[in-house]
Amino acid sequence: MAEWFSNLGLLLKIYWLIAIIGSLVFTIVIILAFTGGDADEFEDIDSEIDADTGIGFQFITFKNLVGFFTIFGWSGIACIEAGLSTPLTIVISFLSGLLMMTIMAAMFYFMRKLTDSGTLNYNNAIGAIGEVYLTVGANRSKMGKVSVSVQGSLRELDALTDSFTALQSGTIIKVVDVTNNGILIVDQTRKPIEPTKPQTYEITDNSGGL
Numbered sequence: 001m002a003e004w005f006s007n008l009g010l011l012l013k014i015y016w017l018i019a020i021i022g023s024l025v026f027t028i029v030i031i032l033a034f035t036g037g038d039a040d041e042f043e044d045i046d047s048e049i050d051a052d053t054g055i056g057f058q059f060i061t062f063k064n065l066v067g068f069f070t071i072f073g074w075s076g077i078a079c080i081e082a083g084l085s086t087p088l089t090i091v092i093s094f095l096s097g098l099l100m101m102t103i104m105a106a107m108f109y110f111m112r113k114l115t116d117s118g119t120l121n122y123n124n125a126i127g128a129i130g131e132v133y134l135t136v137g138a139n140r141s142k143m144g145k146v147s148v149s150v151q152g153s154l155r156e157l158d159a160l161t162d163s164f165t166a167l168q169s170g171t172i173i174k175v176v177d178v179t180n181n182g183i184l185i186v187d188q189t190r191k192p193i194e195p196t197k198p199q200t201y202e203i204t205d206n207s208g209g210l
Helices: 002-006 010-034 062-081 086-116
Strands: 058-060 129-134 144-150 153-161 172-178 184-188
Touching: 010 062, 010 086, 062 086, 144 172, 144 184, 153 172
Parallel strands: 153 184
Antiparallel strands: 129 144, 129 172, 144 153, 172 184
């Protein structure tokens, strides 16, 4: 195996490394996604298309990037084995990776929509207290996600804010409005303090009879 790898050209070695590592991580991500697990997304590289008025179509996420590098690697290997030139190999593998990212983004988008659809009424979230899961950009500059309880179950929903400062992960928020396409409008608030249960005391007559 080591001898086979050492005999490969530099470009082919790079593609094989990318393909193998990408495939391993891709397999883990897909298994977690379809078994109820959750693969961590890199928040710093999250970027949502149509953040102001869009519907949460996430293109640049950790899952999609894994898909990109996996297909990038394997398509590059196929091109080199087919005898294509280096520039053409890079272009084809890059475009194949972008196509895979688009397919995965659409797949996870529709899966999320199916989960959130049905009897869910987003207006029931108005007034709910929750927590920021993915940072919500200031003044509706970037869509984020919040965890709120709606109709008796905890959900992670898309959210925007009119606040002039970004709402970082872990910030306690309150849902103040909902857009026509189901995006929550949230604002920072404090976690409500649960009222203490009043204590009752039994009054007994200790005067006794004389």
